[in-house]
Amino acid sequence: MLYHVRMDVRLPPDLDPAERADLITREKAYSQKLQRAGKWPQLWRIAGEYANFSILDVADHDELHTLLSGLPLFPYMDIAVTPLAAHPSKVGAGS
Numbered sequence: 001m002l003y004h005v006r007m008d009v010r011l012p013p014d015l016d017p018a019e020r021a022d023l024i025t026r027e028k029a030y031s032q033k034l035q036r037a038g039k040w041p042q043l044w045r046i047a048g049e050y051a052n053f054s055i056l057d058v059a060d061h062d063e064l065h066t067l068l069s070g071l072p073l074f075p076y077m078d079i080a081v082t083p084l085a086a087h088p089s090k091v092g093a094g095s
């Protein structure tokens, strides 16, 4: 199943700089592992914001939740999920 996910990162301004750097390093490693596994096929920065639009490709809502809640930045994110269904007008979708 495909999900469109918006993630807004809201790190506290007073967060220790070393902890901030560690979180971001771990977030990158975590997301790149999932990208390589094909579970996170799209990751886009929203221009001008500390936020991203992602497409995640997972089995179901439970896997999505497990993946998202494992993000190192999860405690510092607002996340909006939109499940995606096939569009009948898409070329190649059938008659």
Ligand SMILES: O=C(O)CC1=CCC(=O)O1
Pocket: 007, 009, 027, 028, 029, 031, 032, 050, 051, 052, 073
């Ligand atoms: O910087 C972000 O948008 C948060 C994030 C998600 C995956 C990643 O590597 O960073």
